[in-house]
Amino acid sequence: MITPGLVEALTGIAGARHVRTAPAERLTYARDGLPTHRRVPAVVVLPGSRDELVAVVRLLAAHHVPFVPRGAGTGLSGGALADGAAVLLVLTRLNRILSLDPGNRVAVVEPGVVNVRLSAAAAAHGLHYAPDPSSQTACTIGGNVAENAGGPHCLKYGVTAQHVLALEVVLADGRIVELGSPGGEPWGPDVVGLFVGSEGNFGIATRIAVRLLPLPRAVRTLLAAFASLRAAGEAVSAVIASGIVPAALEMMDQSCIRAVEDSVYAAGYPRDAAAVLLVELDGHSDEAVAADTETVQELLSSHDAASIRVAADAGERERLWQGRKKAFGAMGRLSRDLVVQDAVVPRSALPDVLETIGRIAATYQVTVSNVFHAGDGNLHPNISFDARVPGLRTRVDAASTAIMEACVAVGGTITGEHGVGLDKLRYMPLIFDAESLAAMRAVRRVWDPEERVNPGKVVPVHACREWTGVRSVEWGVRSVASRDAPADSALRTPHSALDT
């Protein structure tokens, strides 16, 4: 329980300025990048150093108080929200790049370092940090680790998990553990890989060692316009199957194109195209990249690209990318509320799934804009709406579920890079049976037996209901309910993703 005495003790550690209790201050942290979830934390603490952070965690452990770690709050799953029973630990003041070793291409950072700042620091040595979420100018490396963040260039270079070498973690009980090794070889089982993407449920990374990569010497960026989503989707499959691995392969549909072109981020995308593909090829050798570019151009042409534009210089390339990376922001022009999805489908299923999404939008009479990592099959069908319109929320919710079910039906998954958080909790039983969900929960309890770190996220506890009796005890899973609830009850439980 959060008592005045506890707040006083927190103030003693972090200083009065960095312990926020006033309602207006706490409201600042009531949402993340997804506008449809809202939780107001009881207290917000912004530790100024690792030692302060550890002291705060130990204090909260002594009082058995739940807490939620948060970076810049750019997440898109409601994952970094704390309710009135929990303390929100904001890590943005832990923002030092502790070391950068160009010879070994390794950097060690604190969790609050902003993603793009690391790449900027590495650029002086001809290096960069490859994972590049669209929010990279604001999001933090700690948040990236918690979510196993992706980004356009992860098609070629891999998501965050492939770039994290070692971690120092403070567990829920305040113990410090050192995971992995500086060279990236797992030390014992791969607990670094297990930690990355655990959405804060396993503890807080206080120091993060990441791999840096050489900046490519040759880069080509293409923009191809298509008269239909299907044609664009088929072109994506053709490029992937060719064996060429572009650095990035992104798609935007007409609704998204127009939102971008109407905004300050206008990039010169063709407004009349049904879809555009943004394709980037890079590498060490200009000749090899040029040859691959030619092959990709031929593939795009043979799949009915209406036009193909090659960025003439770095300035044009930057404009093309800015339009893509700011597309989510530009969608704010369409309406006041937005549901952001993150499903992944097999790449060969893209053409069919895009058409299915179009049919679902028509059925539920909602506006869907697609902007996504086509090369990975990682969809972001975004539903714009005005929550003040009576009945619209219900339709948006139903359309969201229908889209998710369509993606899962073709062998896909519910989230590719945003994480489960609160937002996708109800979809977890679509892809995992009760046994697998219970296994996840049991693993979480190895790290955090009291389930105090970021409670209520990732694993839908009610879907583990059959874990009662002796077996549950053996696994450390708390008996929570009777056996009469079906394993897929999460889908039948009244629940709205739009729980503002």
Add this chain to the structure above:
Amino acid sequence: MSLLDRVRALLGDDAVEIAGGADAVPRVAPASPDAVALLLGTAREEGWRVRLEGAGTWLPADAPADLALTTRRLDRVPAVEPQDLSATAEAGIGCDLLRQQLADRGTWLALDPPGLAGRTLGSVVATATAGPLRHGFGAVRDHILGVTFVTGDGRLVQSGGRVVKNVAGYDLTKLEAGGFGAFGVIVLVHLRLRALPRADQTFVLAGTREDLTQVAEDVAAAGLQPAALELMSPALARRDGWALAVRLAGSAALVAAEEAGLRGASGGRFTALRAEEAHGFWMRAAESFATRPITFRTGGLPDSSDELLDLLQHQVGDEWVSASPGVGAIRWAGDTTVDRLRRLRRTLAGLEVPLTLERAPWPIRSAVGHFGAYREGVGPLVAGLRRTFDPGEAFVVAVEGSD
């Protein structure tokens, strides 16, 4: 009812491959993931101790147990999807057979693990034994999209999926890849593939270790991105001196450009191998590791490779060594003692370098452990994870040593 009668009643007569081998341990080969779950659920109830086997070509089949569970009948490849560059394969498929099936569909699993060609996929994943291609294509875990595994008490658990990007739930796949079976028996694997490279060329340069280390640094400094950059001891490379082998794989344009870069970085000193020579070169090196009694790997920072090779030479010899200086990984094979291995692990731990014992006879495995000398706080986590996935300690796996 005897153990064998019980197994036959559960899984049928044909599941019992050997009623009792040289060490009198019966070998059971379930034909489906569900059969594995049934067997292990029963093992938990009966208190049977189970050792895990694949094709029996990598880890010696010598752990003391009540029965051996082999995955060799789990050898189907349910899906190869060239358009998605993904595949699903059961854990008992031999890597050679899998490779052929993938190649028939124009796809490639960019892994070249040590050992014999018929090693099972499950063995490679469970031991996370990557080969020289790790330089260009990453560790074993980077090729795995998801797994299905069975816990020590017979629970069938799915992790990950078959799409190339997936953050739904905790990534238990990472725990299984390289867990040596301590956290479950892998029964099904979803794989990330690449298109079969249009061009694949290997170049070799022989010389002193010192000279070749410098050449490897020059290659890295030139920004080249080969599929493999491997420094091999003379015995392993079957050369008079040490050998630095460079493998370039990809489109014809890429390989041509990298070859030109390699010539520039090395003064044109490398010799190109013909396709069949290259195949033999890499295959012999991989197989050599299965001919020595003990194999381990270490992983340090790239600039520590030379120092680590010196250390190995001093403490356990360097007759059979293969190093990827670009990623700091070293694999060692040979014969040595428990004490030397323990001492070496402690020394390496002081340098923040882990030593993973990959294969050894049971007396050495059980004394030294696959893992050990953990960093701060890791031991209790590993113990907790083991209890979670094998509450009855059914799996006979030497996770940690006895010291």
